[in-house]
Amino acid sequence: MRQDSFSDAGFEKYRKKTRKEQFLEEMETIIPWKELTAAIEPFYPKPEGAGRRPIGIERMLRIHFIQHWFNLSDPAAEEALYDSRSLRHFVGIDLGRESVPDETTICKFRHLMEKHNLGDQLFHLVNQYLQENGLKVSRGTIVDASIISAPSSTKNKKKERDPEMRQTRKGNQWYFGMKAHIGVDSRTKLIHSVVATSANVHDSQVLPDLLHGEETRVWGDSAYSGQAQAIADHAPRAKDFTQARGSRNRKLTDEDRARNRNKSRVRAKVEHQFGIIKRQFGFSKVRYRGLDKNAHRLFVACALSNLVTAKRVLLKRSVPRLQASCA
Known part of the structure; x- marks a missing residue:
């Protein structure tokens, strides 16, 4: 002390x-x-x-x-x-x-x-530490992505936007920046996989990198619909629980909407991690130019977010150890 x-x-x-x-x-x-x-x-x-x-x-x-x-x-x-x-x-x-x-x-x-890409190494070391303390990855994975904005103005020294960032449209709104893709354990709400890309990369393109391969269920929003084969290739035992998406020629039925609501109750857990990273830690905008620097920040932020998520369990386990050291 x-x-x-x-x-x-x-x-x-x-x-x-x-x-x-x-x-x-x-x-x-x-x-x-x-x-x-x-x-x-x-x-x-x-x-x-x-x-x-x-x-x-x-x-x-x-x-x-x-x-x-x-x-x-x-x-x-x-x-x-x-x-x-x-x-x-x-x-x-x-x-x-x-x-x-x-x-x-x-x-x-x-x-x-x-x-030296030490952010990625710290992320894996933290996850290993959490597993040693009983917070192991289960059989369910929730996948999601979130846009992290970058300055779109050219009023800077180089008179240009960050060349490694891209723009994308979500609904009727355009965004410029990078995208954080995460795979979250459905039981513990811990992040076990992270990928950083420019904002124009579609969520489904990095789906295989967010699966650990032992899943029995995979949840995701409608951006991951139609990826049953990709899920089967990388997690053979997993069932596809991604959101159903309607189209002009095929409207969602009431039964489809009811299933989507049930899936959303589980899928919402991934938002807890984005809430910590973007609201509590303030990582809603990039700080540096270049994807690699901001990817490093994302890896460290995910490691620290996992520790915050597992805080109650870890503190309970640390109490007997602290009492023994004081004796």
């Missing part, structure tokens, strides 16, 4: 623990820091000679996660750490002894993560 420094202790008689502090304490408890930092260690700079020693991996990873949880850019993350005592406490910074890592250091760590 960290000890508060004299500069942070203060004399705040009526201070109340905020929801942010409560959230950070919960994340502190349930995140497998040792395993995640071990994955980054082979790529992290080693101290050489008498120069300045690099900042610890875990500290930089904590700052990286803070950027995702609170939707902070590199400069905003530096400012937030100076401004918020709860964030400094989570990262382990004592302003009485040291300064906050500057925005350049934060940016370099993010680029290192992106260069």
Whole structure:
């Protein structure tokens, strides 16, 4: 347990623990820091000679996660750490002894993560950790996709839109950006598969990449209708529970609509994950140019969203361990 420094202790008689502090304490408890930092260690700079020693991996990873949880850019993350005592406490910074890592250091760590595709690795490590704690993937998968907007204006230095982003139409509305495709377990609501594409890629094109192959049921909205063969090829035992879609020549019957409503009760679980990623974490718009950088952000966001979803189960399992360590 960290000890508060004299500069942070203060004399705040009526201070109340905020929801942010409560959230950070919960994340502190349930995140497998040792395993995640071990994955980054082979790529992290080693101290050489008498120069300045690099900042610890875990500290930089904590700052990286803070950027995702609170939707902070590199400069905003530096400012937030100076401004918020709860964030400094989570990262382990004592302003009485040291300064906050500057925005350049934060940016370099993010680029290192992106260069070595460590977001994808962290996503799989988190899922492995969740399985070891009893949150295993079941026999049902819900597939869905959501558009993440990008700036469509050309009023920038290069006088052009991001060349890796595309536009698509949904209903009568046009969107420009990327698309996040996820496969979610129907029992635990955990994301087990993630794919990032430009917005013009149809949802059904990445369906095989969202299945783990052991499904007995696959749910999806009407964008995945007519994909029975693709489901059979990649999940032979799975039944197709995607939404039926009507057409001009074939109207949906009352029985079809009743089946769709029943399917929607299960399919709605995927929206919980998009709610965390886009509303709680603020990832409704891209922050960087290029698909790879934003795909890395998506992989890390999905890993952290899984931890938030599994928070109650993980906290219950951590209580006996904490009691034993205090004994």
